[in-house]
Amino acid sequence: MDIVSFVSQKGGVGKSSLARLLAVHAARKGLKVMIADFDLEQLSCVEWSAQRMRNGIEPEMDVRPFKSLKKLRKLESDFDLVVVDTRGLADQLTEEISEESDWVFLPTGTSMDDLRPTLALARKLGRTPRLSNKIQLILSRIGRSGKQLSDARIIINEAGFSALSEIWPHRDGFLSEFDAGRAGSEAANPHLRAAAELLEAEMFSQSIQPPKKPA
Ligand SMILES: Nc1ncnc2c1ncn2[C@@H]1O[C@H](COP(=O)(O)OP(=O)(O)OP(=O)(O)O)[C@@H](O)[C@H]1O
Numbered sequence: 261m262d263i264v265s266f267v268s269q270k271g272g273v274g275k276s277s278l279a280r281l282l283a284v285h286a287a288r289k290g291l292k293v294m295i296a297d298f299d300l301e302q303l304s305c306v307e308w309s310a311q312r313m314r315n316g317i318e319p320e321m322d323v324r325p326f327k328s329l330k331k332l333r334k335l336e337s338d339f340d341l342v343v344v345d346t347r348g349l350a351d352q353l354t355e356e357i358s359e360e361s362d363w364v365f366l367p368t369g370t371s372m373d374d375l376r377p378t379l380a381l382a383r384k385l386g387r388t389p390r391l392s393n394k395i396q397l398i399l400s401r402i403g404r405s406g407k408q409l410s411d412a413r414i415i416i417n418e419a420g421f422s423a424l425s426e427i428w429p430h431r432d433g434f435l436s437e438f439d440a441g442r443a444g445s446e447a448a449n450p451h452l453r454a455a456a457e458l459l460e461a462e463m464f465s466q467s468i469q470p471p472k473k474p475a
Pocket residue numbers: 268270271272273274275276277278299302304346347348349401428429430431432434435438
C-alpha cells in the first residue's frame with residue numbers, strides 16, 4: 261500500500277481538492293484507492309464523496325474519516341493507495357502522517373506569505389531521512405501571472421526543494437464542479453479538465469510506485 265499525503269502549514273491551499281484529483285485519477289487507473297480524511301473539523305473529502313454518491317458520479321470513491329494512524333495501518337492489505345488529506349494547520353499528527361507516507365505533497369501559493377511557511381514545513385519534514393527526497397511542492401491556486409510563478413519556482417529551487425512542473429490553476433469554474441462532488445478532471449469545461457489532467461498525471465507518476473514486475 262502506498263500512502264501519499266497532502267499537507268500544509270496554512271489552510272485553504274488546495275490540499276483537499278488535490279487529494280481528490282489524485283485519488284479519482286488512481287481509481288480510474290484501476291487502483292484500489294481510499295481517501296483518508298484526517299480533517300475531522302471539516303471532513304471536506306467525506307462530504308464531497310457523499311455529494312458524489314448522491315449525484316451518481318462514477319467511480320464511487322471510498323472516503324473515510326480517521327483520527328489516528330493506528331487505524332490506517334490496519335488497512336495495509338486492503339488498498340493499493342491511500343491518499344491522505346490533512347488538517348489546515350500542520351500539527352503533530354500531520355508530521356506523524358508525513359513520516360509514514362511514501363510521498364508528501366505540499367500545495368502552496370506563490371506569495372512569500374505562502375512560500376515561507378511551506379518551505380519551513382518542507383525543511384522540518386525533510387529532516388526525517390526517509391522523507392528527504394519524497395517531499396514535493398505543488399504550485400496551487402495559481403492566477404494568470406507568469407512572473408509570479410517563475411519567481412516562486414526560483415525561490416523553491418534555491419531553498420533546495422522542487423515543485424511539479426504542472427500547476428493547479430485557480431479558476432472559478434472549478435467551484436461548482438467540486439460542490440457537485442466532481443474532481444477537477446471531471447469538469448464539464450474542457451479547458452479546466454485539460455489543466456486538471458496534466459496535473460493529475462504528473463502527481464501520479466511522481467508519487468505512486470509502479471508495481472514490481474516479477475523477476
Ligand atoms: N483550482 C482551484 N480554483 C478555484 N478554487 C479552488 C481551486 N482549488 C481549490 N479551490 C477552492 O479553494 C478553497 C480551498 O481549497 P481546498 O479546500 O482544496 O484547500 P485545503 O488546503 O484543503 O483547505 P483547508 O486547509 O481548509 O482544509 C476551497 O473553497 C476550494 O473549493
